């Protein structure tokens with residue numbers, strides 16, 4: 001059997017044959033040369049992509065705001081680390097930027113490649129997790145002019161019956177954005193202790209019934225493994241009956257998804273490398289959809305955009321050695337009421353933008 005690296009190379013070779021034009025973009029060539037064995041592989045671009053995701057649906061959130069605040073004009077190089085259906089990328093490409101679009105979900109990449117085929121070499125799609133994208137940049141002398149991270153899952157992922165993201169459809173309980181990496185959520189439910197499960201439901205889902213639900217899962221799995229979405233939602237409903245419009249399993253599914261994909265770990269890893277690989281004057285825009293993510297982004301931006309540090313026990317403030325960003329707004333930008341009326345999934349979105357200082 002081929003090793004992981006060999007598999008990656010084979011996959012890359014297969015796809016390169018279908019996309020010779022991709023390599024013409026000089027910056028793409030340098031990025032592609034730098035791709036390591038960290039799960040980043042360039043994928044097919046252009047019209048040759050065989051769409052495995054016909055009808056991919058995702059309404060881009062805060063699209064115009066991102067396209068305005070990232071200043072994408074004049075051939076700038078922007079990383080879209082959460083390509084999804086390519087909505088932000090398209091807006092940036094239309095304004096003249098070169099875009100490297102990364103997604104860990106092959107179906108999203110296929111859909112985005114079809115949508116963005118008209119941009120040819122202006123667009124470079126890559127499969128992988130944005131948490132490790134610095135390894136590509138480190139192999140090159142490329143600095144980014146902009147970065148967009150539109151966190152979480154797409155509507156396509158949530159609404160695809162077979163992906164296991166939703167309790168609305170019966171499917172294997174997977175919840176991975178990249179089904180080739182890590183392990184499915186069902187494995188965690190099969191092996192974790194009740195305390196470990198309760199921690200996840202509480203920390204990532206704010207689920208008040210976390211302990212009760214975790215204990216019920218342990219009881220049920222002694223009878224039969226919990227391997228499907230319906231088995232999990234039935235276990236939750238048996239201790240948290242329906243009240244109001246929200247399904248009682250909503251928070252548990254959100255928490256499991258965040259845990260399964262290590263979403264906060266990926267975000268924190270990216271925040272560590274972003275300042276190093278952003279050109280002075282370049283901007284980073286991050287859209288989060290729940291308070292845990294937004295708190296991480298806010299704390300990060302604040303800590304890197306304070307010129308001075310002050311503590312009560314110090315006689316005087318000291319210069320902040322990490323000062324390298326300027327926040328564009330102190331408060332996160334929310335979608336307009338028109339956008340929320342058009343797309344209710346945008347209601348919890350918050351956009352934060354910062355600019356890299358020349359230091």
Ligand SMILES: C[S@@+](CC[C@H](N)C(=O)[O-])C[C@H]1O[C@@H](n2cnc3c(N)ncnc32)[C@H](O)[C@@H]1O
Pocket residue numbers: 058059060061081082083084085086087088089102103104105108128129130131150151152153154155177266267
């Ligand atoms: C909210 S959607 C992005 C939608 C996109 N901005 C658009 O307008 O169509 C998030 C996408 O990012 C991907 N994603 C989430 N976390 C990721 C990560 N750590 N690395 C790579 N892709 C990720 C998901 O698979 C999903 O396709």
